[in-house]
Amino acid sequence: MRYDLITLDVFTAVAEERNLTRAAERLHLAVSAVSKRIAELEQQVGSSLLLRYARGVELTPAGQSVLHYARELRLLLGQMDEELGSYSAGVKGHIRIHAITSALTQFLPGDLQRFIDSYPQINFDIEERVGSAVVQAVIEGRADLGIFAEHTRNTSLETRPYRQDQLVVVVPREHVLSRHAMVSFQQALEHEFIGPHPDSSLYSLFAQRQAEAGMSMRVRVRVSSFECMCRLVAARVGIAILPKAAIVQYLRPMKLQMIRLEENWARRMLVIGVRSMDLLTPTVRTLFEHLAVQD
Incomplete structure (x- = not known):
């Protein structure tokens, strides 16, 4: 499966904020756009990633796994950017x-x-x-x-x-x-x-x-x-x-x-x-x- 990095970033924000509205504000996106990204990711994974409540959300076991790998991926990509970006200066x-x-x-x-x-x-x-x-x-x-x-x-x-x-x-x-x-x-x-x-x-x-x-x-x-x-x-x-x-x-x-x-x-x-x-x-x-x- 191919995962979209922006969608993973959106999911990470939702997981950390435990709230779609706060995640949308943090990312400067509309709540509907955040909700659409999460729905598409759940469809791609084939499992619910969030438990939705009136005041926020909680991660399902599948959601916890996605959060772990999304963070690892961002860390690795950050290291790659830092290392490759430094080659112009040695x-x-x-x-x-x-x-x-x-x-x-x-x-x-x-x-x-x-x-x-x-x-x-x-x-x-x-x-x-x-x-x-x-x-x-x-x-x-x-x-x-x-x-x-x-x-x-x-x-x-x-x-x-x-x-x-x-x-x-x-x-x-x-x-x-x-x-x-x-x-x-x-x-x-x-x-x-x-x-x-x-x-x-x-x-x-x-x-x-x-x-x-x-x-x-x-x-x-x-x-x-x-x-x-x-x-x-x-x-x-x-x-x-x-x-x-x-x-x-x-x-x-x-x-x-x-x-x-x-x-x-x-x-x-x-x-x-x-x-x-x-x-x-x-x-x-x-x-x-x-x-x-x-x-």
């Missing part, structure tokens, strides 16, 4: 990003700076979340796109590669492992750890690799902040496995040393996820394409 918009700590501390700030240089009229809301929460936020529409580790459980999002990060073992300079340039995961597991948050992508990765190695990580403390993990390592509470680029700044002031992990999985892929490429607004698609081509 791409504008607002983008919501949820990302894991590794992406936020290593790559995203620089990538966004270059993007903003090209598109200065786009604004952002950025939230730091663990991997599973990033995926859920995108699925539920609370984020336009998410950045998380490739191994994070995800069955419904469309993803593209973003960046790779290198995981390293972080130890105090005097630690027994500090004399090694490279160690295996099994060697690291012989020591006590500062562990990541249970919902984080690092936690799920370590859980999988522990099972494969037939060993368990002895965790003394769990924290979600990379800086806090480094401070605890410096205090000799345990060692940690963290993304290289995210912790380089802490090595010298905290007297820490990083050691490469020899396993291939220590170089992990970060991905960008969206609900559907086909449903992306032009603004979000522009950012997606900018991020997805990073080396």
Whole structure:
């Protein structure tokens, strides 16, 4: 069925005013014209949309449904008008990003700076979340796109590669492992750890690799902040496995040393996820394409 936008606007006014006369005054129309529009819409729907009383009207269940979709349609059309109307002055918009700590501390700030240089009229809301929460936020529409580790459980999002990060073992300079340039995961597991948050992508990765190695990580403390993990390592509470680029700044002031992990999985892929490429607004698609081509 094809619906007339003016008729839907008239119906919305009647539904909100609960009175045909007040709706007509609001729309600067004759009451007869409003009544005719409503009657035509009811005929098109095949159901009564209003319960008519002497002092006004009430919505039927069908009327409540039409009101909901009429409002959604107007909101969507308004967003379209705003976005398309802005192209004469360059791409504008607002983008919501949820990302894991590794992406936020290593790559995203620089990538966004270059993007903003090209598109200065786009604004952002950025939230730091663990991997599973990033995926859920995108699925539920609370984020336009998410950045998380490739191994994070995800069955419904469309993803593209973003960046790779290198995981390293972080130890105090005097630690027994500090004399090694490279160690295996099994060697690291012989020591006590500062562990990541249970919902984080690092936690799920370590859980999988522990099972494969037939060993368990002895965790003394769990924290979600990379800086806090480094401070605890410096205090000799345990060692940690963290993304290289995210912790380089802490090595010298905290007297820490990083050691490469020899396993291939220590170089992990970060991905960008969206609900559907086909449903992306032009603004979000522009950012997606900018991020997805990073080396």
